[in-house]
Amino acid sequence: MNGANRNAVLIGHSGFLGTALKAAVEARPGTDAELASRDFVRQVLEGNGDQAVSSMLVPGVAQDWICAVGIVNPGADPALIEAINVEFPRRLHALLGALAAPDGVRLVTIGSVLESHGALASSNAYLASKSRMFETLSGAGGALRWHHIRLHTLYGGSKRPHPFMFAGQMFDALIRKERFKMSGGTQLREYHHVQDIAESVWSFLSVDGRDRVIELSSAEPIRLRELASAVFEHFNENDLLEIGSKIHSHGEVFESVYQRCPYLAASRDPIEGVICWFKELNVVRS
Template sequence: MNGANRNAVLIGHSGFLGTALRAVIEAQPGARVDLASGDLVRQVLEGNGHQVVSSLFAPGVAQDWICAVGIVNPGADPAVIEAINVEFPRRLYALLGNLARPGRVRLVTIGSVLESHSALASSNAYLASKSRMFEALSRAGDPLRWHHIRLHTLYGGSKRPHRFMFAGQMFEALVRKERFRMSGGAQLREYHHVHDIAASIWSFLSGDGQDQMIELSSGEPIRLRDLASAVFKYFNETDLLEVGSKIHSQGEVFESIYQRSPYLAANRDPIEGVVCWFKELNVGRS
């Protein structure tokens, strides 16, 4: 399945990662990407997905079905999180296994490196759902090849950060000129540009990698307080930053450091990257 003339079916092509994946794939000579409509998710969940799935098969061509659709807000309706993050990929896996010719299709799911931290996942519905999805597909047998790609925090692109994310909270405070209250910020986190991660995913798939689960890590984390301090300093808004004024989340992970993945195509400085992203989103300096 490596080399040119590859075909991908991208589910969730308008989302944060999906937009970057579409751009990366379309830029590759000989690669083709089919964009699955929102009806695919609905029909698969309703048990009527056979026809729409079959219509997306490319005869004689190996395909990667990339499931970039998902509910990332842990505060969303639990039933919706369960349906989109767990039931949809589980049912899609079964459908592809029943309908695709052997060896023609691979399923690619997306998760978080933090999903395996049970203490944190117990208080985060998004992480818990990704953990359940991984367990469900791991127990599903081997009707087709499946790869699960775990990511760190993403930034960059033309979309604003989610307001419930740390970067989104910084962004809103800077835009609104409001105080930014945070915990002590001792947590170590990796921040990766979304286009670098999209390129890394496609590079992994193009190389016909065999690992079922990979973590796209740089091994170069930054503490959240250092990221926030540098970002607010750049925009001349240090007076808005209140480090240590909030209690950290239950089960928070502080010291995890990951080994650099051989599949990571590129890694940018997170401070410079987040600052550039905010500038591109028209955050001005005071």
């Protein structure tokens, strides 16, 4: 079926990415989005997902089931991470494979470009869970079409950055006027505006892409020390920044550079983008 004539079922529509995906699909003419209820994940995990899934399947209408729900905090309860990040998509994949018409449904899962780096994933429960989920679904078999979209770091939108992320740690230091201790910051990372990534997801789906794994990369990484230096300088807080005062995490990835993805709808200057985001979140210059 033509990828432009599909409807979406969005699971996790209130999260960081889910909010942007919801706004993006609602802005596309002729495309409808059904939002899974807050109880949907629980129903599936408790073994009662047949009726919930069946109620959202529309005979004769092609659908993209986008699983944007997930636990991104590596410090969360390991059992919760396993249930939401691994077991839920596994069960959803099985239910859709059993209940949906052949080639009428695509399942889309979300991960990280860093999940395949074994040394780093071994010390990060979130990345490890995404790696397990990918391996689990890869071996599941069946006729259901499934696509896994790997992302770089997201910024933007109305939500504050997660406090365990690099951007969140910078944000908290600037808000609280506290010292920001970081490693040497030589890691290369890509930062993408969440709205651009939401549009990129729809860009991929609308052309009926067949790729199993999609890495939404710009091939324009920056080093974390460059980002931190520019952000703290903009807000006149250079004295708060302490580059090199912490050691790198175990298995840290430094030099990975990715090829630009043809489905990437847009890419913005990450330094300017993060600064604008912080200003929108009421970080002010001293």
